[in-house]
Amino acid sequence: MAVYCIRILQKATRELERLDKPIARxxxxxxxxxAANLDDIRPEPFKGNLAGLYKLRIGDHRVVYEILYDEKMIVIHQVGHRSEIYRRR
Structure with a gap:
């Protein structure tokens, strides 16, 4: 089981900082x-405009991410409430 590195893009960092502390945590x-369990799960892909990216559901919030398998890296593109994530693109 490999642990993937995490890279959070600047936009996603700003979005995470705007959330309430308990939700952000x-x-x-x-x-x-x-990052620790990616090899053991089936990532949930987006369809449509976000095709090629994956979503991680945390209650009503979503994390939009990309998997770079060769580099063992997860790139976080967006973080936010589901209504904002689906409306943006």
Missing amino acids: RIAERITWL
Whole structure:
């Protein structure tokens, strides 16, 4: 079981900082969990405009990420409430 590196893009960092602290902490914990368990789960892909990216559901919030398998890296593109994530693109 490989642990993936996590890269959070600047936009996603700003979005995470704007969230309430308990929600942001919960999301950060799930991202860490994802990096440790990615080989054991089936990532949930987006369809349509976000095709090629994956989503991580944390309650009503979503993390939009990309998997770079060759580099063993997860790139976090967006973090936010589901209504904002689906409306943006």
